[in-house]
């Protein structure tokens with residue numbers, strides 16, 4: 441191991457665990473959520489505290505090691521790990537502290553959404569984030585963060601108050617509107633480009649029991665449902681977060697056997713309020729659509745809705761992701777979606793449209809790094825299957841689908857819905873008017889591009 445610090449000295453300073461390829465537990469430690477990605481780091485440092493993170497950053501930088509930051513390990517292209525380098529693994533740092541008076545939640549960077557939801561729910565609170573409880577909060581937040589509460593309360597970054605960060609030179613800083621405001625601006629959408637975030641402080645929002653769940657329609661009705669949903673969304677109260685999906689009914693309980701394997705159009709919603717209000721909010725959509733084949737909306741605790749899909753998506757499946765921001769869903773685009781989903785290579789493969797309107801639009805384009813605040817949806821196409829032999833089919837379907845639909849969409853995409861094979865210019869298109877400023881902040885905080893295992897923002901020239 442190279443570096444000014446010998447490996448043994450480094451090991452003696454780490455309170456957590458260091459794993460190398462010869463250690464028992466290495467394969468388990470390097471495994472990522474996406475089974476399609478198989479990276480073999482030289483070293484995995486499972487940090488026990490911030491001191492370990494500082495030591496690991498210094499060791500990686502001084503040793504010239506390619507260095508990745510791992511939060512929840514859910515990233516599509518596996519950007520929480522790297523081949524032949526150092527992984528700063530934060531998965532043991534899972535503390536959550538709720539302040540019910542200030543209505544804030546302090547979160548360590550190895551937390552999953554489920555960790556945060558569990559802790560906050562006891563106080564009738566929630567941090568707006570994604571829709572699957574196993575997702576890592578750190579990577580999700582730094583990319584932006586969209587979910588059921590987005591329309592009412594904004595992106596996850598719109599609820600971030602401050603972040604503690606270990607910078608590329610090993611310094612520890614707190615970034616907020618008051619301290620290092622340029623860094624705080626860049627962290628809100630700029631991904632893991634600027635340092636290792638070791639603590640997040642969020643504003644929490646009231647959420648206890650919600651009225652939520654899926655409604656499924658036959659694919660033959662998808663055109664009518666998508667048209668109705670498109671008209672409904674701008675009129676729906678912001679307390680309602682309804683996303684649209686094209687997918688296949690899973691061939692397992694609790695789904696009725698007679699519809700297993702059927703392609704469907706789904707609207708999966710969460711109304712953050714009483715059932716009667718939620719039913720009233722959904723009424724215009726129900727009135728404007730054909731009879732569904734399944735309507736499972738009901739009252740449930742918010743964390744229950746957040747973990748509804750967990751059993752269908754265990755760690756280790758093959759995933760291929762493509763994304764886009766979408767402003768308008770035209771009839772022509774709807775036809776493309778329907779014809780592409782009909783060719784999906786597996787039952788788990790899907791397309792989702794997540795609303796990013798409402799409160800997202802009340803934040804200015806230049807107020808955070810995440811700039812596409814005039815979009816209506818963030819689209820994801822995901823080819824998913826348990827069988828590694830399906831990897832080629834999942835990729836070619838995802839690419840074909842994306843090529844067919846992209847002409848109807850905006851140039852950029854949510855960075856957390858990208859793989860590592862995006863065309864030249866996608867990062868620029870994603871950040872748009874904020875890209876150059878991001879490059880300046882990168883130059884100020886990480887001029888040597890030490891943190892480059894990410895959707896990379898190159899330091900300004």
Ligand SMILES: Cc1cc2nc3c(=O)[nH]c(=O)nc-3n(C[C@H](O)[C@H](O)[C@H](O)COP(=O)(O)OP(=O)(O)OC[C@H]3O[C@@H](n4cnc5c(N)ncnc54)[C@H](O)[C@@H]3O)c2cc1C
Pocket residue numbers: 473508509510511512513514515516518519520521530549569570571572575576577578579580581582583584585586587631632633635636637638753856857893894895
């Ligand atoms: C099943 C599933 C459902 C999802 N649903 C949603 C959703 O509803 N909404 C949504 O917005 N996204 C969603 N995502 C996407 C998700 O936001 C990304 O996969 C995200 O990268 C996950 O973060 P992580 O911490 O688990 O990632 P990791 O794989 O651990 O890390 C990904 C990248 O984040 C950066 N990073 C991680 N931790 C830190 C840190 N502490 N400091 C600095 N950089 C760090 C690093 O650059 C790393 O390369 C979903 C993903 C999956 C797999």
